[in-house]
Amino acid sequence: MTESSSQTAGPYVHIGCVPSFAGLRGMYGGQDLGAAMITGEVAGQKMVFSGAGYDGAGAPVTDALIEIWQAAPDGTYAPDGFTSWGRQPTDADTGHFRFETLKPGAVGQQAPHILIWIVARGIGLGLTTRAYFPDEDNSGDAIFALAGDRAQTLVAAATQEGYHLDIHLQGQQETVFFDV
Amino acid sequence: MDKPLIKRRDLTAHPPPLYPEYRSSLLRAPAHARLHYAPTETEMAGPTFGHTPLGAQDDDLIVNYAAAGEAALGPRILVHGVLRDEDGRPLPGKLIEVWQANAGGRYRHKKDGYLAPLDPNFGGCGRCITGADGTYAFRTVQPGPYPWPNGGNDWRPAHIHFSVFGDGFAQRLITQMYFEGDPHIAFCPIVQSIPGAAAIDTLVARLDMERSVPMDLRAYRFDITLRGREATYFENQTAGT
Numbered sequence: 001m002t003e004s005s006s007q008t009a010g011p012y013v014h015i016g017c018v019p020s021f022a023g024l025r026g027m028y029g030g031q032d033l034g035a036a037m038i039t040g041e042v043a044g045q046k047m048v049f050s051g052a053g054y055d056g057a058g059a060p061v062t063d064a065l066i067e068i069w070q071a072a073p074d075g076t077y078a079p080d081g082f083t084s085w086g087r088q089p090t091d092a093d094t095g096h097f098r099f100e101t102l103k104p105g106a107v108g109q110q111a112p113h114i115l116i117w118i119v120a121r122g123i124g125l126g127l128t129t130r131a132y133f134p135d136e137d138n139s140g141d142a143i144f145a146l147a148g149d150r151a152q153t154l155v156a157a158a159t160q161e162g163y164h165l166d167i168h169l170q171g172q173q174e175t176v177f178f179d180v
Numbered sequence: 181m182d183k184p185l186i187k188r189r190d191l192t193a194h195p196p197p198l199y200p201e202y203r204s205s206l207l208r209a210p211a212h213a214r215l216h217y218a219p220t221e222t223e224m225a226g227p228t229f230g231h232t233p234l235g236a237q238d239d240d241l242i243v244n245y246a247a248a249g250e251a252a253l254g255p256r257i258l259v260h261g262v263l264r265d266e267d268g269r270p271l272p273g274k275l276i277e278v279w280q281a282n283a284g285g286r287y288r289h290k291k292d293g294y295l296a297p298l299d300p301n302f303g304g305c306g307r308c309i310t311g312a313d314g315t316y317a318f319r320t321v322q323p324g325p326y327p328w329p330n331g332g333n334d335w336r337p338a339h340i341h342f343s344v345f346g347d348g349f350a351q352r353l354i355t356q357m358y359f360e361g362d363p364h365i366a367f368c369p370i371v372q373s374i375p376g377a378a379a380i381d382t383l384v385a386r387l388d389m390e391r392s393v394p395m396d397l398r399a400y401r402f403d404i405t406l407r408g409r410e411a412t413y414f415e416n417q418t419a420g421t
Contacts, residue, residue: 016279122204124195
């Protein structure tokens with residue numbers, strides 16, 4: 001058997017994955033899955049991880065779905081009180097997305113990072129990338145090193161409330177995407 | 181606990197990033213090839229939903245948005261199948277989410293302005309968790325084909341979108357299910373962006389009269405396969421190398 005082939009999530013992915021955001025009143029109890037990542041008391045730094053997607057013409061990607069998967073501050077995945085998984089739509093006007101989460105800790109030999117998965121119209125197979133942090137030592141991270149002279153596209157910028165990563169699907173500043 | 185590494189994805193079985201006949205890919209396809217690395221502790225893990233409390237009607241699109249006593253319009257169908265990995269192992273406790281147009285080919289979405297009317301009793305999304313044997317099922321109405329802006333007289337074949345989770349995030353997949361015998365499959369650039377007829381065929385559901393319910397609904401069978409496992413074992417401490 002071989003893996004089922006991927007198909008684009010299309011322009012209406014929000015209906016299926018964030019139906020309340022899409023305006024389907026009351027669907028699934030009015031709660032979109034993945035909206036809340038912090039579900040209990042977990043030690044560590046709360047932060048907002050935000051970002052925005054842009055296409056090759058620099059236009060915001062306003063119809064995408066973004067999922068993130070990240071460790072808790074202690075470097076483990078999905079401990080009590082923290083789901084490690086978040087799902088958000090990009091904004092219909094600005095293409096921005098926003099996760100209320102915790103700053104991840106190092107995972108084994110890997111520097112703190114957030115795995116990011118992007119699906120949307122025009123994307124046939126979901127795009128995977130990672131966010132790293134400007135205030136951490138990323139030099140020993142093998143995946144960061146793999147990105148070579150394009151690794152800076154993976155480094156989020158510090159903001160007042162956390163960190164922000166611009167994701168460029170195409171163009172001069174094209175983000176590094178991974179086959180993993 | 182160590183477990184076998186998730187097998188490398190065969191990118192040639194999936195749509196290439198740039199497929200000019202699918203116009204939306206032109207400005208959204210990265211120019212650089214994806215950089216490969218073997219899954220680390222990060223991608224070997226993933227969210228689990230086996231204990232997520234779902235609503236009693238989440239898997240029934242015929243009624244999950246309908247007014248009390250009402251039902252969605254259109255041909256009533258059951259869609260069912262088995263979620264497995266490439267090694268044939270059933271994947272139990274996994275979340276499957278679906279979304280689709282209504283029987284007239286219209287989505288309940290502010291950006292869909294197709295002439296076909298909305299059905300007040302049809303929302304267009306559903307979800308379920310696979311059973312201990314990897315099986316899943318949901319009831320819905322068969323979606324209609326619809327025209328879409330792609331530069332010409334383009335019509336999507338009738339389809340249902342699927343979002344699927346595995347054990348590790350590396351297995352995450354979104355795809356679409358088509359219906360056996362739909363002549364639009366051959367003309368659709370989104371479908372035809374998949375290299376090879378055999379790969380396309382795995383996305384075509386078969387009419388399943390055995391599961392059809394007399395005087396109620398017909399059944400379609402659609403099995404889904406996620407990435408399997410390597411023969412070698414995953415070791416946490418060398419993750420990323």
